[in-house]
Amino acid sequence: MSRCVCGAPYLWICLPVALLLVAAVLPASGGCPKPCACSGPAEVRCAFKHLTAVPEHLQAAVERMNLGYNSITVLRENDLSGLENLEQLMLHSNAIHSIEDRAFQDLKLLQVLKMSHNKVKEIRKETFKGLASLLRLHLDHNNIEFINPEAFYGLTNLQLVNLDGNHLQQLHPDTFITMRHSQVFKLSSIRNIHLSDNLLTTLPADMFSGCSQLENVFLHGNPWTCDCRMKWFPVWAQRNTGVLKCKQDRRYPRGQLCPVCQSPSHSHNQQIDLLPSDAFTCVKPWIEPHLKQKNISLDEGDFTPVSPKDFIAPLGSIELNLADQFHSDVSLSCTVQRPSAFENLTQTLEEEEGHNVTMLSTAITTYLVCNTDYEHIQQLWQILAAYSDSPMRLERGLMLARSPEMMYSYSQIKTKEGDEEIHTNIEAEVKATPAWLMQGEVSFQLDRTTTTYSTMHIKYQSVVNLRVEGTSPKRDRYSWTMISRDNQTKTEHTVLVGGVAQLNCHVQGEPKPLMEWILPDGSKVRAPFSSDDRRIIITAEGKLTLRGADASDTGLYRCIATNYLDADILVFRVTVLSLDVEEADVNGVQVSKLLGENLEFDCSSSGSPEASIHWILPDNSVLVESYAYRKLYKNGTLLIQGLTARDRGFYRCLAANHLGVDLLVSQVTLNEEKPNVMILDSEGSGMNMEDKVGRSLTERTVTLNEIPSSSPFDSKSQESKTVTSDRPYPRLRLQDRYRGGSRVRLGQRRIGTGNRRIWSSRVFDQASRKVDPHKFAELMKKAQGGSKINSGAEKERETYKTQMALSNSFLVMVKMVLVKTILLQSQGKNL
């Protein structure tokens, strides 16, 4: 082979030679790029050469290239084009912050890509496109915040992904999926996943379910939140013993660094895989009882879980004709939810008559959502009632029909002697799409917790064996959506009556997802949206603005992103508090302080996820983070340095998470050091007077506490910064509601009532925002219809009492209407 190792300045000498020797084989640009060293055409070594870009004129013959320890900042689409023989590419320790799409497209034989210690921020869908042979991908110690869930899809040989030391806060469950079949079965070839030292708090339950070949997972150094969302994790870890790895290092206690929980506090620093499953709970927040004289109950709105699954188009349908030994036939028509998790998934390649066939085998669990017709509901219940604690296991028999659709007979599998299982000689005729749902053995089990009067939920389980034609699965249609969540995502909002709340729901996905919201009254709207009275406005980008809040706006606002095959939900809680506080509301302490003193209020709480703490101050601003002389610590403690006249009044601490809220109300009275110093006086002097007093007191405060005089009283900027609302609140309004006692105690003059007018104009027409009364009546009728059936049924059916209290059933019905709508839409699509 030609060994023309010459630098660019001499290229003019070399070139003719090179041309002579290899003109027919290689492009004219042969040679070792300056200032690199090459040992033969297969190896280019350019480490430590101060390169600012990938060298030009690389030979197609190169198999290994080291560009490590340079100053490359960008990888352009054509930088690596034509390097079809490259097997190993080292780009570590550069300053690469962006990789253009398809930059690696030609590297069909690349097996190792090392990009550690760069500044990459984002992995896009086409970043690694074309790397069909890639085995090892090192992306550790970059600034990666986002990985497109399709980024590794199609890299069907990928075995190792190292993402240690990045800024990841959220991952889509399909991130590590490298192939899929029939739009349902997701698989991953990945064996080693490194996610240490990121900012992950939680992982979706299906994160590793397609990764049947997983050998090592590293998760330490993340601030894990061990609440109900991670309940799946210890179960997974136990089932996949030895896969979760700790970092071995003598510097750490017990010689290793393992993933531990950061919160909730009772699990702090506990090793996540060793925590018992029941430690992973979600509970509403409680402010420490020792801080409270009594409990205040607040309207929180109902919490009925809504699952993203309800917004995903079903997989198919099943029709069942059932009979047992006592009863005549009944039929059930069900849609089949899309299964998201698979167990024991294996893929094998079998050669059959000269072509390769992929065989998939996996255990699937999914749910059937079945409409019940009222006439036969009693019979249906009689047949199915027995199968809610243990499943009905059926075995396939004869094919009853081949076309237009296949139909099989099934019969119940005989129980063995001494077996606990119930046996009622079930015979069934089953028709299903997709046909692979009709496996040799299937089981059905009634899910009592979600079954309602009008809809039965039946768990379907089977081990599915499936033939997938062709050697390489074609790129399946792909669909993903995800609502961004990071450490800036604010899901708990507190707003005072008349104020403004702004909820931000940032949706990503492909194809572009629809955005819908379920409002506290149960109504569902599609973005963009504006309520009739224009108090609630939702932009297409996902910003919901609530203006002129009133108590009925309290509750959950769910943002839903769906593109039919994938869906995500983010739940916001808005708590609207009244402007008025009275002494009777105080359930915390009543303290008397001197002007200029510091004030510290504890508001420790427990809750999972950990509660957000908001303080509503006497001037009716909502403090969510420290501002000026008011410090809000992580533990909920409020510290006011240098009390001024404005700081007297009621302090409300609201602890909130998605499950509920708790409230602590305290009162501060202020005394002069020397009584009568304050010029108190003239009735009705109003806000101006207050300002004057405030300012004179500031000066005093400064001398007492050495606070820079510029800090405290810019109330406008303070409010715009700390308040969930962007409107200024009338300060000290509550005084005009004071009953004699407290006014005397505060030694205060009366404040003008002028502000009241501002608020009276904010009373909105309630009726206009209620659920459509027509719709509501319809839903109520349905609910009542259901309850009649219940009361008519026999006593034994009492066990069947749906778990849903009637009060809850409203949202459930909304859910169902939704599911049906989606169903109809998707059926429409398929036609």
Ligand SMILES: *[C@@H]1O[C@H](CO)[C@@H](O)[C@H](O)[C@H]1NC(C)=O
């Ligand atoms: C408040 O409610 C909690 C939970 O129900 C209870 O444990 C606590 O004793 C109550 N506190 C007071 C002061 O009533």
Ligand SMILES: *[C@@H]1O[C@H](CO)[C@@H](O)[C@H](O)[C@H]1NC(C)=O
């Ligand atoms: C998966 O395989 C294991 C081991 O073979 C078995 O114990 C388990 O029951 C299987 N799971 C399912 C859902 O079939």
Ligand SMILES: *[C@@H]1O[C@H](CO)[C@@H](O)[C@H](O)[C@H]1NC(C)=O
């Ligand atoms: C089937 O796959 C094997 C292994 O990957 C391969 O060697 C063989 O050539 C394939 N056969 C056909 C017909 O594609």
Ligand SMILES: *[C@@H]1O[C@H](CO)[C@@H](O)[C@H](O)[C@H]1NC(C)=O
């Ligand atoms: C939030 O995350 C960013 C990285 O994405 C980080 O720089 C920042 O410090 C984090 N903020 C907090 C409060 O943790």
Ligand SMILES: *[C@@H]1O[C@H](CO)[C@@H](O)[C@H](O)[C@H]1NC(C)=O
């Ligand atoms: C909360 O944190 C602050 C600052 O770290 C500390 O001064 C205060 O004592 C803490 N309060 C409680 C109740 O732990």
